[in-house]
Amino acid sequence: MEQDSLILPFERTLCSLDLPSFSAGYQSVSVDLGCGKGRFLLARALLHPQELILGVDRLIHRLAKIDARARKAGIQNIRLVHADAGLVVGCLLPNRSVDIFFVFFPDPWPKRRHYKRRLFSPPILDAFHRTLKQGGIIHIATDNADYHKAILRLFSNDSRFAPTAPYEPPEEEKTDFELIFLAKGERIYRSSFASLPGAGPLHSISRPAAARPISIA
Numbered sequence: 460m461e462q463d464s465l466i467l468p469f470e471r472t473l474c475s476l477d478l479p480s481f482s483a484g485y486q487s488v489s490v491d492l493g494c495g496k497g498r499f500l501l502a503r504a505l506l507h508p509q510e511l512i513l514g515v516d517r518l519i520h521r522l523a524k525i526d527a528r529a530r531k532a533g534i535q536n537i538r539l540v541h542a543d544a545g546l547v548v549g550c551l552l553p554n555r556s557v558d559i560f561f562v563f564f565p566d567p568w569p570k571r572r573h574y575k576r577r578l579f580s581p582p583i584l585d586a587f588h589r590t591l592k593q594g595g596i597i598h599i600a601t602d603n604a605d606y607h608k609a610i611l612r613l614f615s616n617d618s619r620f621a622p623t624a625p626y627e628p629p630e631e632e633k634t635d636f637e638l639i640f641l642a643k644g645e646r647i648y649r650s651s652f653a654s655l656p657g658a659g660p661l662h663s664i665s666r667p668a669a670a671r672p673i674s675i676a
């Protein structure tokens with residue numbers, strides 16, 4: 460008889476993020492998933508000093524640069540997490556701890572065979588719902604019309620979320636990628652969803668496919 464894999468599923472190999480230890484005293488907590496070079500994160504932190512903002516990226520050199528720029532500017536209300544975005548939402552963040560997620564320009568993975576690599580999939584909606592406070596919001600922007608449609612379809616099929624007014628960033632909060640797309644004259648698609656009271660997980664995240672890191676770029 461074939462033996463089960465001896466590799467532990469990722470959700471059993473991580474402990475959670477001790478968010479309360481560094482969010483105490485702030486009015487709200489937001490998370491910038493795939494923060495990149497941090498143009499949005501740093502501008503937002505300056506504009507909203509009462510908001511603790513977690514920047515998440517898998518590229519450490521990008522986080523190192525944001526860290527240096529933030530400290531030079533005296534910004535204290537950010538923390539940087541060097542980790543996979545899917546793991547952060549799926550495992551590390553405590554329940555009902557986040558007011559706002561920002562997911563700006565995740566990789567659209569346009570080929571059908573790569574759809575499974577997209578961040579926005581049914582299992583991640585469980586994770587967003589678990590980690591968002593009631594009424595908390597996810598703001599999304601993409602340059603890819605197909606991915607935008609897929610995101611709208613995904614959320615409209617999930618009664619735990621309701622569409623809400625898309626986030627129009629002020630000029631200084633436009634991300635590095637947004638500036639590139641705008642310079643090329645490309646259209647930006649925005650969508651936002653609020654978390655409603657609702658049932659717990661609707662999807663199993665312990666299936667093997669979900670154990671792969673979810674890539675957003």
Ligand SMILES: C[S@@+](CC[C@H](N)C(=O)[O-])C[C@H]1O[C@@H](n2cnc3c(N)ncnc32)[C@H](O)[C@@H]1O
Pocket residue numbers: 492493494495496515516517518521542543544545562563564565566634635636637672673674675676
């Ligand atoms: C297309 S860029 C967008 C960056 C930024 N949000 C912007 O709009 O300028 C995507 C960023 O997400 C990061 N990224 C991609 N996949 C990731 C993952 N699975 N976990 C964490 N970060 C990821 C990349 O390193 C990159 O910095």
